Amino acid sequence: MRRALQCPARGALVGLLAVAACSTPIDGRPVVVVGSKAFTEAVVLGEVIAQLAEHAGADADHRRQLGGTRILWEALLAGEIDVYAEYTGTIVEEILAATDVAGDDQVGRELERHGVRMSGHLGFNNTYVIGMLEDVAEELEIRTVSDLAAHPALRFGFSNEFMDRGDGWPSLRTRYALPQENVRGLDHDLAYRSIESRSIDVIDLYSTDAEIEFYGLRPLEDNLGHFPAYQAVLLFRDDLVERAPAVVEAILGLEGAIDEGEMVAMNARAKLELVPESVVAAEFVEARFGLQTEVVLEGLLDRFARNLRGHLWLVSVSLLAAIIIAVPLGVVAARLPRLGLGILGVVGIVQTIPSLALFVFMIPLLGIGAPPAIAALFFYSLLPIVRNTHAGLMSIPAAYLDSAAALGLTPAARLRLVELPMASVSILAGIKTSAVINVGTATLAALIGAEGFGQPILTGIRLADESLIMEGAVPAALLALAAQGCFELAERWLVPRGLRIESGA
Amino acid sequence: MLELEEVSKRFGDQVAVGPLSLKIAQAETTVLIGPSGCGKSTLIRLMIGLLAPDTGSVIFDGESLAVADLPTVRRRMGYVIQEGGLFPHLTARRNVTLMARHLGWDPGRIESRVAELATLTHFPLDALERYPVQLSGGQRQRVSLMRALMLDPEILLLDEPLGALDPMIRAELQGELREIFRALNKTVILVTHDMGEAGYIGDTIVLMREGRIVQQGGLRDLVETPAEDFVHRFVHAQRGAREILGGGG
Ligand SMILES: Nc1ncnc2c1ncn2[C@@H]1O[C@H](COP(=O)(O)OP(=O)(O)O)[C@@H](O)[C@H]1O
Ligand SMILES: [Mg+2]
Numbered sequence: 001m002r003r004a005l006q007c008p009a010r011g012a013l014v015g016l017l018a019v020a021a022c023s024t025p026i027d028g029r030p031v032v033v034v035g036s037k038a039f040t041e042a043v044v045l046g047e048v049i050a051q052l053a054e055h056a057g058a059d060a061d062h063r064r065q066l067g068g069t070r071i072l073w074e075a076l077l078a079g080e081i082d083v084y085a086e087y088t089g090t091i092v093e094e095i096l097a098a099t100d101v102a103g104d105d106q107v108g109r110e111l112e113r114h115g116v117r118m119s120g121h122l123g124f125n126n127t128y129v130i131g132m133l134e135d136v137a138e139e140l141e142i143r144t145v146s147d148l149a150a151h152p153a154l155r156f157g158f159s160n161e162f163m164d165r166g167d168g169w170p171s172l173r174t175r176y177a178l179p180q181e182n183v184r185g186l187d188h189d190l191a192y193r194s195i196e197s198r199s200i201d202v203i204d205l206y207s208t209d210a211e212i213e214f215y216g217l218r219p220l221e222d223n224l225g226h227f228p229a230y231q232a233v234l235l236f237r238d239d240l241v242e243r244a245p246a247v248v249e250a251i252l253g254l255e256g257a258i259d260e261g262e263m264v265a266m267n268a269r270a271k272l273e274l275v276p277e278s279v280v281a282a283e284f285v286e287a288r289f290g291l292q293t294e295v296v297l298e299g300l301l302d303r304f305a306r307n308l309r310g311h312l313w314l315v316s317v318s319l320l321a322a323i324i325i326a327v328p329l330g331v332v333a334a335r336l337p338r339l340g341l342g343i344l345g346v347v348g349i350v351q352t353i354p355s356l357a358l359f360v361f362m363i364p365l366l367g368i369g370a371p372p373a374i375a376a377l378f379f380y381s382l383l384p385i386v387r388n389t390h391a392g393l394m395s396i397p398a399a400y401l402d403s404a405a406a407l408g409l410t411p412a413a414r415l416r417l418v419e420l421p422m423a424s425v426s427i428l429a430g431i432k433t434s435a436v437i438n439v440g441t442a443t444l445a446a447l448i449g450a451e452g453f454g455q456p457i458l459t460g461i462r463l464a465d466e467s468l469i470m471e472g473a474v475p476a477a478l479l480a481l482a483a484q485g486c487f488e489l490a491e492r493w494l495v496p497r498g499l500r501i502e503s504g505a
Numbered sequence: 506m507l508e509l510e511e512v513s514k515r516f517g518d519q520v521a522v523g524p525l526s527l528k529i530a531q532a533e534t535t536v537l538i539g540p541s542g543c544g545k546s547t548l549i550r551l552m553i554g555l556l557a558p559d560t561g562s563v564i565f566d567g568e569s570l571a572v573a574d575l576p577t578v579r580r581r582m583g584y585v586i587q588e589g590g591l592f593p594h595l596t597a598r599r600n601v602t603l604m605a606r607h608l609g610w611d612p613g614r615i616e617s618r619v620a621e622l623a624t625l626t627h628f629p630l631d632a633l634e635r636y637p638v639q640l641s642g643g644q645r646q647r648v649s650l651m652r653a654l655m656l657d658p659e660i661l662l663l664d665e666p667l668g669a670l671d672p673m674i675r676a677e678l679q680g681e682l683r684e685i686f687r688a689l690n691k692t693v694i695l696v697t698h699d700m701g702e703a704g705y706i707g708d709t710i711v712l713m714r715e716g717r718i719v720q721q722g723g724l725r726d727l728v729e730t731p732a733e734d735f736v737h738r739f740v741h742a743q744r745g746a747r748e749i750l751g752g753g754g
Contacts, residue, residue, distance in 0.1 A: 403590030406553050407604045407652070408580035417603060421594045496594035498636035 030244035032058040035072050035081035035368075038065040038447065039188065040271045040462055041126065041208060041263065045085035047281030049234070049251050051293045053083075055285075056250035063368060064277075065458050067447025068161070069094050070360055071368070075449075076235060077114060080367040083236035083251065087126055089228040091118070091235075093166045111235070119234040120255040124208060124263045127230040128162065129219040130172075131205045133195060137218040144223040145176050148202065152179040157200035159188040167228055168204075175226050189461050206230075208260055210268035232258070257288055271463055300471075303456070307472065310370070310451025311479065314442045318374045319435055322381035326434075327427065329382070330389020331415065340390060347382045355380070355441055359448045373445030373452075380441055381434040388430025392423030424495045432487035439480040443472065453479070506531050506692055507552060507660060511561035513716075514547055521547040522716045524561060529660075534686050534693040536707030538700065540739070544716040545696045549664050552694065553584050566659075580604065583653030587665040589645040591637040597648045598633040601655055608656075622651040625685060643674040650685070661686075663695045667702070679705055700740060712736055 032053045036046030046062050053060040063081055066072055073095050075081045086095075091107055101110045108118050130145050132154075137143070140151055148154065162168040163185040172178070180202075186194065191203040192211050205212060205219060207230075212219060234251055241248050258266075262284070269280045282293040298306070329347070333340030350358075358379065362372030396419060404418040420427070446454025453472040460468030492500075506529060513523030522544040529535050537545045550556045551563055554570045562569040565578055591600050598619065605615050623630050626647040637645055646666055653661060666682070667675045683706050686693050697703050703710050704724040712719045712727060720732040731737040 399586055399588055399590040400592060402550070402555055403584070403586065403592070405555060405575075406579055406582070406584035408576045408578075408656075409604065409607065410576050413607055417607065418592055418594075422592070424594075498592075498594045498596065498638070501636055501638050 392426025539713030
């Protein structure tokens with residue numbers, strides 16, 4: 001709370017929800033928040049940066065495996081994170097796609113206009129490569145990307161990001177005149193498993209992926225020089241230079257410090273040997289800089305407890321807020337039919353916004369972590385409750401409404417004593433629906449750095465580790481069932497007995 | 506006490522009631538009767554302010570309902586509808602005492618009033634803890650009546666209170682209602698479409714047709730000096746009126 005209080009710019013709502021760190025010194029030690037994307041190399045680099053920052057006298061906080069470039073970039077601009085590792089190709093093609101910049105100097109100047117600085121190259125080029133299983137490639141005699149054109153029946157499975165990028169599939173297809181029709185977008189890590197099980201033939205890879213050898217993949221030569229360079233660099237906020245000069249100096253020590261072989265080795269340690277990223281990073285930091293880092297690893301039970309707490313926090317705060325807002329909205333909608341149409345329309349539209357998009361919209365307002373996740377979950381929880389409250393009230397037969405009015409009850413007393421109790425079954429059913437949807441959707445909140453059962457799922461997908469996926473998916477499913485059970489029990493307390501009796505005595 | 510002045514009410518293009526004027530006689534039972542759809546329910550709903558008239562005014566105790574505080578006025582009226590309108594989520598007792606509790610009556614006063622009403626309506630005390638679905642149709646109407654009478658209103662309005670009951674219970678309750686009304690000595694307005702019931706219970710009968718009052722008077726007036734042919738046909742369309750008249754006088 002102390003940290004949150006030091007951010008006076010935040011509104012009351014945020015203050016209420018905020019657990020987010022503000023980059024303000026505590027006890028003289030600058031707080032440095034490091035971000036990383038949701039793939040292993042990024043997480044390892046994030047750990048390396050965080051450890052170097054700690055050694056340089058900072059309190060480093062690593063917001064790991066956030067959901068994508070857009071989220072990291074928004075978080076960096078919002079000051080939610082101070083630094084993260086990025087690739088030059090991504091900066092040009094995605095972050096600055098709207099501008100027409102090329103070359104590190106132009107890029108650097110353009111970034112500075114956003115208050116962001118770019119380090120020199122870290123030393124490895126993690127560019128896209130197109131790959132296939134070695135034996136299939138051998139049989140079809142495919143060595144270069146151009147060779148693919150002769151085999152239109154090949155099935156392509158590309159990462160979602162690659163499908164959309166300016167330098168991704170659309171332009172690759174044009175450049176190499178590729179005829180293939182069977183092209184799917186899927187998660188990068190699932191792609192490996194699909195190609196292993198031979199349900200797809202061709203995937204996109206990163207040149208530092210540990211799996212190239214593991215799965216026996218052949219990277220095809222980019223013979224037309226299509227892919228731009230993806231040199232790893234650090235992006236950090238301008239203000240870090242003043243706030244934590246020693247940290248900036250330390251992390252700039254990474255310039256030219258990691259070559260491709262080292263990065264592939266670190267990726268393999270983390271991804272194939274399942275060594276925790278913090279340990280992999282500590283090994284690297286010691287070997288390269290002679291600095292020893294004490295790594296505290298979290299046990300399974302601690303992790304479970306933390307995820308459970310995180311998940312329950314997301315669900316309970318967002319659901320409670322939704323109940324407090326949605327029931328009155330439903331009442332208003334039932335009272336004022338015209339306004340009601342508008343209310344039902346708006347909450348219905350909110351429901352159709354893809355969850356990741358909604359999460360990303362929240363970042364400039366609420367940062368990353370639990371607050372934006374809670375806000376997004378809150379919006380998703382509104383519709384079932386508003387709709388059921390409205391429907392429950394509208395379905396009360398006129399005879400009861402007339403009787404209540406004729407007794408001399410005021411409108412407020414009618415609502416409290418007659419209408420809400422009679423609509424209670426419907427309202428509770430709406431809340432139950434919201435709770436179950438909410439528990440499930442909360443797993444996606446991991447993409448913007450919120451704790452919960454989405455974290456092990458995300459890590460599990462990243463490391464192709466099914467037991468980790470289960471560690472998140474099973475408790476999340478059980479939690480949804482438990483929520484349902486709780487509300488069924490609550491019905492016995494909250495729904496008046498007279499409404500539960502079926503037939504006469 | 507209750508007076509309608511040039512009151513009319515329409516739903517869309519269709520006139521449901523009026524314009525008509527009507528003075529309700531104090532401490533008497535007035536019966537509104539007429540064919541189905543002639544506007545009886547609409548009229549009674551105008552009287553308790555559940556509907557606002559399009560023209561004219563409903564005057565209760567010298568004050569127009571249009572300017573009165575409706576919740577306050579309604580506490581001086583009791584209202585019973587065909588199915589009883591008992592709240593399904595409340596026990597019979599809670600239904601009866603809902604308004605008194607809301608007004609903050611003390612429990613002793615509520616208790617004795619409930620006992621009084623149960624005696625008056627012949628309702629078994631132990632059935633008070635049941636929910637409406639657990640009561641018979643006749644019992645529900647007794648509870649409804651108790652609820653309407655709980656605050657000791659000056660006027661009692663009943664819209665086909667016996668309409669949903671089977672003939673045996675209905676006949677029994679007709680007798681009881683007549684006793685109760687006599688005992689209470691209140692202004693009562695009762696809607697029915699049954700001529701026998703009207704003649705048996707009512708002091709004054711108001712015969713309606715297509716939203717208008719055709720004739721108003723005692724049963725004898727309607728039978729012996731019908732204002733128009735419709736009255737004659739309506740009275741004689743239903744058997745029993747003659748017999749009641751013959752038996753009673
Ligand atoms: N809420 C309403 N909306 C539209 N028409 C109505 C409404 N209530 C009553 N009516 C119409 O007004 C007329 C009188 O109805 P009502 O007073 O219920 O008749 P009664 O009680 O004598 O059978 C009928 O034609 C009925 O269809
Ligand atoms: Mg009617």
